[in-house]
Amino acid sequence: MFLTGLAALAVVPTLPTAARDLDGVSLFPLVAGCFVAASLLGGVLGGHWADSAGAQRPLAAGMALAVATLLASAASTSIWQLAAGRFLDGLAGGMVAVAINTAIGQAYPDRLRPRVLALMSACWIVPSLVGPPLAGLVAQWWSWRAVFLGLAALTLLPALAVVAVLRGRSWRAAPAPSGDRPSRPALVIATAVSVGAALGQYGASGWDLRHLLFAAGGLALLVVFAPRLLPPGTWRAARGLPATVLLRGLSSGVFFTLEALVPLMLVTDRDVAPVVTGLAFTGAAVAWAASSWVQGRLLERVPRHRLVVAGALVLAAAVAIAAVGTLPAMPAPLAASAMVVAAIGMGLLAPSLTVLSLSHAPPGRQGCAGSAMQTTQNLGQITVLGVSSALFNACLGSGASDFTGYGAAFGLLLAPCVLATVLAARTRSH
Template sequence: MTADHAPVRGEATGGLFSGTHAPATVSFAAVMFLTGFAALAVVPTLPSAAQDLDGVSLYPLVAGCFVAASLLGGVLGGHWADRAGAHRPLAAGMVLAVVTLLVSAASTSIWHLAAGRFLDGLAGGMVAVSVNAAIGQAYPDRLRPRVLALMSACWVVPSLVGPPLAGLVTEWWSWRAVFFGLAGITVLPAVAVAVVLRGPSWGVVPAPSGEGAPRPALVVATAVSLGAALGQYGVSGWDLRHLLCTAGALVLVTAFASRLLPPGTWRAERGLPATVLLRGLGSGVFFTLEAYVPLLLITERDAPPVVIGLAFTGAAVAWAGSSWVQGRLLERSPRHRLVAAGAIVQAAAVVLAIAGTLPATPAYTAASAMVVAAVGMGMFAPSLTVLSLTHSPPGRQGHASSAMQTTQNLGQIAVLGFSSALFNVFLGGGAADAVGYGAAFGLLLAPCVLAALLAARARSV
């Protein structure tokens, strides 16, 4: 067997837990589990931390800077992976994750906490992109849908137990204990990743001559990340300061975002550009529903907390179950058709959310929208990741993964921002809150329909 056909690159015959792939599979699973646990568990602690640090007015920035920083982390991690192999940014991201949890735990001001969350987002972006790039480098085509389904499943338990457990620790002890505890349990997989991925088989795979990935300057990625952070802050209010931040965000993102993406992304050109664009559309719809449905249930439907908790739990299980089905039972189905099906399922979820704004419908109608949307994402996201790796030549998986991470974050910011703006316009005009929610949800039908129509352009050859 020649070097071009080494087992780690694509012709291995074993399964995910065979001798060839077992160390990487176990390491990746542990990384995704604890990364998901850390990302989800800290969410219930942030309001308490902001209140304790006398920074409630800056809570939108604390909550949004994680997403903005993960955009920058994805770009840095992806290009680092292409230059030096996925093992280095993955190990560095895990080490940084431990450090940032300690920074947040020791916060003495709201800006200190915001800095910790920004660094945590940087680490999270590096880890997420590096794992996808490593999967492209470590597994053959036939195993990629299965390992991606396993990665999605590794988020189920954190989604089930992370937020309520963190809430209990915060209530009974301290929000700082949550951050310190997460730092402690993340040390072991950080060390394991650094050890397992040191082997020579994880070296970088050079890009073919003339096909080197463009490497945007650090200032470009920083500008887009800053624009994303400004956008998150800007849509939280309507005074002059917030409007100026929103305008600055639009300028920065418009000027620099395209440099981080494959040429033709905004035109949905066939192949990787369309695949990258689709990731942003789907993620924007799902995470906007995840933000507004709980708010609707609390403010308009007087739903008990258990209903909201069950909605998050159901969504986590539905996402993992749908991902397992597409990776196991539908692994021979054309990926672009699964993407189109996922977009249609998301549209059905949006319709449920709109129906949930009506007083005549039960509260669980809106709650079920999160679960149905998660079913769509379980089909949508892994299929797009497989397509992105298929469209990427050797040595370019990191570039493709970073582009996917970039549009995922931009999609979340843009779709949520437009929905928030529309919601506030209706409320400012004197409309009932339910009408504002209905308008914000109705806007989500546009990216759903667009994704279903463009799915064929992501088809693999």
């Protein structure tokens, strides 16, 4: 988790600069979305792999693949190659994230899971303090490619060590009862969902007939295949695991969109130095870890669904700050602070939803529950970012200013926050 946090927090702040240098700002949603789309596929494969063979194998495979992704991204000569590198990175990240959550479900009792999840969040503290500002300085003084190469060098030996240590080990949970074993989803289903998500992100990057056709094709794939990867009743927020899975998608979509569009606005419209956006990511990561620690220690006796409500309300406040921060008269740090406020909300909300999902999962099905959470998280991120980007491009197409477009995109994020607040009671664990 430490290595994952270091790579994620150092790479993401440099992406707007890389997109600008590769003449691909209009395709930035695709670059960000490719990572998420591949994470969806990696999460599905990793979750079922963990249930069948133990969590250590997808964890080791994901770590090894992560090194290759960093090298591929560093060698990018076009925005399309960068998007491909991010796709591979997402595949590795999805496998690692689900493997870690599955291992927690398999190895720890219910009462310790909130604290273990808080410990996982704490692993992001040092990377959050060092990664983003250092990556910003490297990108500003040298090159954004050096960020990818440096991370590959740092990750290589630890990744080999992880593979060697975990080889042959297993902490598998007891098998599910015979009639309650999940059928392994066909690879074509997960692939179709990932392709549909990527097509949707490309469709959201423009506002003409070609982009609309790509968006329609991506939406069709998602409508047909995505429900097969989620618990029945997810789209209608049925009580229990389905509602928990849905809320993970809504909340993650809001946070991810803020994390993508706020730095892009700061770099391209406010001409803010990469190190400043890196500091915003640092503040957000520290705020998330601190908030997660609070929910795991000081608020561990508060019902989890109430913490979900509190987190959703804080997310709504962050959206309002981002919208106000788009005004030209407002200082750039105001918009950057929205990322920190949103992270506080996610630190309360995300671990609570994970605990709820594990409590709702049938015995021996923690991997499937984790896979569903990862899937809907990625679907939510792709959907919310895609709709917000489409609205932004529509505003620009009508002659509105960039600031008007960003304001409209941010304002749209209030809807998922309201839905999460209203539906939180359906996630309650009895």
